Amino acid sequence: MTEVQLLQTIGMSVVGLGGAILLFVKARFVRVMAFVAIVLGAFSLVALSVPQMASMPPAVEKIDVASIKEKKELAAIGQKIFFGKGQCALCHTIGSSEGRCPDLKGVGAKLTREFIYESLTQPQAYVYKDYEHVGQAKFFPAKMPYINKKPIGLNNNEILAVIAFLQSMSGEEVTINLSELAAPGPAGSGGRKDL
Amino acid sequence: MEHMRNQKSVYAYAALFLVLAFAVAMPVGLAWAEDAPAGAATEYRDIPGMGSRNLIWIVAQQHLLLAGFVLGVPIFAWVCEIVGVRTGDQRYDKLAKEFTKLLTSSYATTALFGGILLFLLIGLYPKLMNYLSDVFFPSFLVYCALFLLETATLYLYWYGWDAMQGSKKGLHLFLGFLLNVFAFFIMVVPNSWATFQASPVVIAEGSMWAKAWTATWNPTWWPVNIHRLIANVVLGGYICGAYAGLKYLMAQNxxxxxxxDWMGYVGNFIGVFGLLPLPFAGYWLMREIYQYNQQMGITLMGGFLSWLFILQAMLIGILFVGSNYYFWLGIMHRIPGSEARYRRPILTMLVILLVCLGVWMTPHSLVASLEEARKMGGTHHPLLGVFGVMSAKMTVANLMILVTFMSFIMYWRAGKEETARWAKVAKAGQGVILGIAVIVVVVLGVWGYFVPAITRINYFSTTQVLVVLFVLLTVTPLTGLLMKSARTTTEMVWGVMPARAGYALVLNAVMVILLMTLMGYARSSSRVHWHVYGVMQDTSQYAYSPALGYAAAFMALNTFMFCMLVAFIFWVATLGGEKKGGATDTASVKGKGATSPAAGGAPVPATGRQ
Amino acid sequence: MRIVPLRNRAGALLAVAAGLLWVAPALSQETVVVRAKLIPGEVPTDPMAPVWNTIPPTEFPMSPQVHWQKRIGSVTVKSVKVRGVHNNKQIAFMLEYADPSQDPADAAALEFMVGDKKAHFAHGQPMGQVEGGPVNIWYWRNDAPGAVDMSAQGFGTLKKQAQQDVQAKGVWKDEKTKIKFKERKQSLRKDPKGELVKDSKTGDPIVDEETKVVEQEVSGVWRVVFTRALATTDKEDVQIQTGTFPNVAFAVWDGKKQDSGDLKETGSQKAISSWWYINAEPPPDYSIYLYGLMAVVLAAGVEFVIIRKVKKGQPA
Amino acid sequence: MRGPSLAVKGGILLAVVFAALKFVLPLFTAPLPMSLIWLYLFLATIGIVVYGTLSAESTEALLGPVFRFLSGEGIGGMAKSARLAVLALVPLLVGWQTYSGLVPSSQPPAENRTIHPAPPGEFVGLSNPVPNTPENVMQGRGFYSAFCSPCHGAKFNGNGAASDGFNPPPANFSDPGTIAMLQESYLFWRIKKGGVGLSVEGHPWKSAMPRWEVELSDDMIWKIIMAEYAGAGQKPRTWE
Structure with a gap:
């Protein structure tokens, strides 16, 4: 018996029991509760008759710096970090004014990689004063966090991957050389399983 | 007397829940003892057999439902009290007091479940709770302070009820106001924790207060606050209605x-009153979610949760039909001789409601056997597929709101005759407003198929909502004015409703509770395998979201448990007070109870007499 | 009692509706399952065995393989008709399709998922977000006797299994058969003056498309029978349980030698289907009748109670 | 009594609704799946019950005949034996229903493919970096006819020459329920990762959509996306 069949059987038993109470029991309170049970049983049966689908967590991905052979792959990893662990996309957008912070479209072409690196690790060192938010100002008090410190805490390789992604997103040549990537340490600094 | 009884009841269920809490805590304690790995910090603990998530699910859901009730009731209890003062009708004051009695008796249980939930969360999800405490610690303090204030105010409000009649009534009303203010913030603060989990913002370095403040202002915080506020009123109203319905069925005299009968009517009215704007609030929330993260929006509306919204449509549909049914039963039974006059309009409204519901419940991708799908050329039907998209759903939801509103207006007017000279003009005006509104809603709905999604969402749907709100906000005061000078031709007769009216009230309450459990599952599942969306992943064995059927069985279980719990609490509250309690607050009723001397159809202010 | 005839009329209407409900399933012809009928005795290994004529075929459309490289634009075989029988030990499937020429390189294959994990129909290639399983492929080729039992999990992993469990036999007959397929014609739209009509917005010429189902007579039919035990000892094989619905996919190659010397279809250039189902008819289970009887008794009891209540004047 | 009773009218209504949905509708369009027919019948039943139980009189008109039929009051002659036949038939029907519910099904389990499952996070926030110029769209059209049109059709309607055998069928871009509901980034994901990039709820095991990232550059894919919207006369979903 599958789980669905088991639940269906339970649902039908509840409805049946409720029906029997309505037929044989006179006490008002019990009757009302039986009525409630019938309604709930019927609801479960309807829910069991629509397509059943559980949502599984995705397969765990491991990133191994040593296996990267192309800059394209590095940019692809950077894309995952940008929208995932790096939490960049919580504020920044690429090509939309909907974000709360500067839009990063074409940023890889506008800024040098050194500047981007500094912006990520020393966010308050140089702040564009002429940055204007497009559209209505939004009140989400947040300032750029240190990306290489807690709670986000990307390591050097991951930051380089993000820069590679930003450059390739802007249609630029990726200037990160694969040789710059630090070999993964014994603790596996190159990738984390919850990436 | 009152005091004694209440104390007794407090002891009674305090004892019961101590036992219950102990029973729950026992296995948790065992689980703690079982796995405490040396070295690394514990991320999760489990309860063998039942599963930690299932337990959290039940306790959190019970707490939330109780909290919704406890926060919703003071709003309309207070409004009832004001109405009582303004109209001088003691019935409303008594009713407000009876509502507050229900509130007082469920307050402690709510807190108790909150406490159990907190302990369980700390015990079972230490990693997550650690993270959240890091971010939100200051708001925990604020919450505690608010809780103290709320409790003190509630006790003053309840125990001071009789003492503060007369000249001190103003002070009492002020207490009621404070009670609601604190209650609102008691809801708003935890909402920030839950919404942060669904739509986190980045946390930078800073003071502890700055961090909490940043996290609190996340994109879905206010949409959820508003949605919950309205939903709590709806929940409170319908539960009070169901309480009255049950009491009506069990009435001895x-x-x-x-x-x-009257209390059930008021409860249903409050529920419907809240229900009308609720879809708008839900729509706003959904829009914010979509805008915050398209992925989450798709998971909800088009992805693995899309079927949930068909179930939601079914529940809302039954709720709408049930509420209207109760109104119509009221017209047919409480107003003698009304049947011939109202049968036809009721049939029209019923047909519109059901057609709209049919459209709403038609899914985008249909449940079809593979052979049926092969014949249709996919799971989209070439003709009925058009009902599956938002444009159609928004349109029919708006139409259903309009119909329900008309039901309510019809009930309000039933048995009365306008005397004002401008009555004819006003009625024609109302008809025109309504007619135009329906046309605008339908035209925009159809047109919505031919414009880009963003135009539809930003302009068409918004316009539909505004048009319906406009109808609500113009026709209501206009009818109020008309009724002020209206002459009652047929007095309402209370207490003669058939048994099915009581069952309808109970059904409506069950639908609302089920809806809340369903949407709780939706909010939780839309985060898929994240504790904090995109920031902290759920790495426990319960990271998956269960399928709808399994979840529905849990929702049904939760709903049933909640019903039993509420029934028990209310029963305890009336223990020993059968003779002196709310049931006898009908001092103003004279004679055999066949006719009511007071307010006719109009729920607020009771006019039309004399 | 004037209402009696009316009630009868309604009753008649209801009866008609109920009657039509019974007819409705019989009208459905397209199906998604190959139903392998349970037969007594040996399963036929010969494509021309008379038992095949007693089994209704299930027809599945075929498409050119476009999913991965070395695609093909059009294929000879537009659909295959599939029949199945089993005797609780052995199962046999017969593929029947129109192919005007018998060539040494003509080939056909069945594909199944192995184990509990789902597999992608394209040789069980790995999925991005989900873990998939391997596939089992039964392959027959005209110029090689018997069949090849293979497994794969992803492109380039196709290999012959150590344990060969499948038999196959093909017979080509020069008989006439009708095939149906969709034909599309595209033409540039012209106005009555014979000039091209252009889209007012983009300025592109407007193309009209006409799709129609054409019926064509083809002479030459392949009948290929695959047989295997329902259950094998090989872990790489699909295990077929009666009453279940395992997935199946089909592939067919027209191995005709073209003027250039190349084969018309070979390797990944082939006609394919995506997943459908097979169902080996389960042996009869008599306990179901018992449950049915119990339901009758229960329903009669409930009915009795309700009638009694109604008679007493207290409707439930 | 005026006209037929509510019970009879209700029965007729249900029969008419059923016949219309089951037999008349397929004359004009594709047949409805039974799940939907049951849904509409259920709603019609709710309507009959609600309307029929509004007042004491209507309740009598709805339930009276049913109760009289059940109790057998005032029923004689032919009608009496008809009543007995119906009463005997009901348990048999229940039994048959139980039997047919338990008998091994010849229908495979229903499949529930989510047409538009949620994309993975890293594709959500992308926007098209290629400017929407006529030249780029024209280039995209060229790529489209080379790579996409065999299945999705020259007219962007999913009706390509190679589409017939595929299940699920190739997407019809001219249907407002497909690409018009989605952002460009969604299409980018679907084209780049193909059928094998789908998540569990996408029921991935049948989609023949190729994983184009192995053959086409990002640039080409973005151009194809622009060409698809332009060709199908749709606009991508935006939030601005």
Whole structure:
């Protein structure tokens, strides 16, 4: 018996029991509760008759710096970090004014990689004063966090991957050389399983 | 007397829940003892057999439902009290007091479940709770302070009820106001924790207060606050209605029947009143979610949760039909001789409601056997597929709101005759407003198929909502004005409703509770395998979201448990007070209870007499 | 009692509706399952065995393989008709399709998922977000006797299994058969003056498309029978349980030698289907009748109670 | 009594609704799946019950005949034996229903493919970096006819020459329920990762959509996306 069949059987038993109470029991309170049970049983049966689908967590991905052979792959990893662990996309957008912070479209072409690196690790060192938010100002008090410190805490390789992604997103040549990537340490600094 | 009884009841269920809490805590304690790995910090603990998530699910859901009730009731209890003062009708004051009695008796249980939930969360999800405490610690303090204030105010409000009649009534009303203010913030603060989990913002370095403040202002915080506020009123109203319905069914004499018939009517009215704007709030929330993260929006509306919204449509549909049914039963039974006059308009409204519901419940991708799908050329039907998209759903939801509103207006007017000279003009005006509104809603709905999604969402749907709100906000005061000078031709007769009216009230409450459990599952599942969306992943064995059927069985279980719990609490509250309690608050009823001397159809202010 | 005839009329209407409900399933012809009928005795290994004519075929459309490289634009075989029988030990499937020429390189294959994990129909290639399983492929080729039992999990992993469990036999007959397929014609739209009509917005010429189902007579039919035990000892094989619905996919190659010397279809250039189902008819289970009887008794009891209540004047 | 009773009218209504949905509708369009027919019948039943139980009189008109039929009051002659036949038939029907519910099904389990499952996070926030110029769209059209049109059709309607055998069928871009509901980034994901990039709820095991990232550059894919919207006369979903 599958789980669905088991639940269906339970649902039908509840409805049946409720029906029997309505037929044989006179006490008002019990009757009302039986009525409630019938309604709930019927609801479960309807829910069991629509397509059943559980949502599984995705397969765990491991990133191994040593296996990267192309800059394209590095940019692809950077894309995952940008929208995932790096939490960049919580504020920044690429090509939309909907974000709360500067839009990063074409940023890889506008800024040098050194500047981007500094912006990520020393966010308050140089702040564009002429940055204007497009559209209505939004009140989400947040300032750029240190990306290489807690709670986000990307390591050097991951930051380089993000820069590679930003450059390739802007249609630029990726200037990160694969040789710059630090070999993964014994603790596996190159990738984390919850990436 | 009152005091004694209440104390007794407090002891009674305090004892019961101590036992219950102990029973729950026992296995948790065992689980703690079982796995405490040396070295690394514990991320999760489990409860063998039942599963930690299932336990959290039940306790959190019970707490939330109780909290919704406890936060919703003071709003309309207070409004009822004001109405009582303004109109001088003691019935409303008594009703407000009876509502507050229900509130007082469920307050402690709510807190108790909150406490159990907190302990369980700390015990079972230490990693997550650690993270959240890091971010939100200051708001925990604020919450505690608010809780103290709320408790103190509630006790003053309840125990001071009789003492503060007369010249001190103003002070009492102020207490009621404070009670609601604190209650609102008690809801708003935890909402920030839950919404942060669904739509986190980045946390930078800073003071502890700055961090909490940043996290609190996340994109879905206010949409959820508003949605919950309205939903709590709806929940409170319908539960009070169901309480009255049950009491009506169990009534021993005519006086009780008259009283609970009326109370059921008020409860249903409050529920419908809240229900009308609720879809708008839900729509706003959904829009914010979509805008915050398209992925989450798709998971909800088009992805693995899309079927949930068909179930939601079914529940809302039954709720709408049930509420209207109760109104119509009221017209047919409480107003003698009304049947011939109202049968036809009711049939029209019923047909519109059901057609709209049919459209709403038609899914985008249909449940079809593979052979049926092969014949259709996919799971989209070439003709009925058009009902599956948002444009159609928004349109029919708006139409259903309009129909329900008309039901309510019809009930309000039933048995009365306008005397004002401008009555004809006003009625024609109302008809024109309504007619135009329906046309605008339908035209925009159809047109919505031919414009880009963003135009539809930003302009068409918004316009539909505004048009419906406009109807609500113009026709209501206009009818109020008309009724002020209206002459009652047929007095309402209370206490003669058939048994099915009581069952309808109970059904409506069950639908609302089920809806809340369903949407709780939706909010939780839309985060898929994240504790904090995109920031902290759920790495426990319960990271998956269960399928709808399994979840529905849990929702049904939760709903049933909640019903039993509420029934028990209310029963305890009336222990020993059968003779002196709310049931006899019908002092103003004279004679055999066949006719009510007071307010006719109009729920607020009771006019039309004399 | 004037209402009696009316009630009868309604009753008649209801009866008609109920009657039509019974007819409705019989009208459905397209199906998604190959139903392998349970037969007594040996399963036929010969494509021309008379038992095949007693089994209704299930027809599945075929498409050119476009999913991965070395695609093909059009294929000879537009659909295959599939029949199945089993005797609780052995199962046999017969593929029947129109192919005007018998060539040494003509080939056909069945594909199944192995184990509990789902597999992608394209040789069980790995999925991005989900873990998939391997596939089992039964392959027959005209110029090689018997069949090849293979497994794969992803492109380039196709290999012959150590344990060969499948038999196959093909017979080509020069008989006439009708095939149906969709034909599309595209033409540039012209106005009555014979000039091209252009889209007012983009300025592109407007193309009209006409799709129609054409019926064509083809002479030459392949009948290929695959047989295997329902259950094998090989872990790489699909295990077929009666009453279940395992997935199946089909592939067919027209191995005709073209003027250039190349084969018309070979390797990944082939006609394919995506997943459908097979169902080996389960042996009869008599306990179901018992449950049915119990339901009858229960329903009669409930009915009795309700009638009694109604008679007493207290409707439930 | 005026006209037929509510019970009879209700029965007729249900029969008419059923016949219309089951037999008349397929004359004009594709047949409805039974799940939907049951849904509409259920709603019609709710309507009959609600309307029929509004007042004491209507309740009598709805339930009276049913109760009289059940109790057998005032029923004689032919009608009496008809009543007995119906009463005997009901348990048999229940039994048959139980039997047919338990008998091994010849229908495979229903499949529930989510047409538009949620994309993975890293594709959500992308926007098209290629400017929407006529030249780029024209280039995209060229790529489209080379790579996409065999299945999705020259007219962007999913009706390509190679589409017939595929299940699920190739997407019809001219249907407002497909690409018009989605952002460009969604299409980018679907084209780049193909059928094998789908998540569990996408029921991935049948989609023949190729994983184009192995053959086409990002640039080409973005151009194809622009060409698809332009060709199908749709606009991508935006939030601005």
């Amino acid at each position: 005519a006086e009780e029947r008259v009283h609970y």
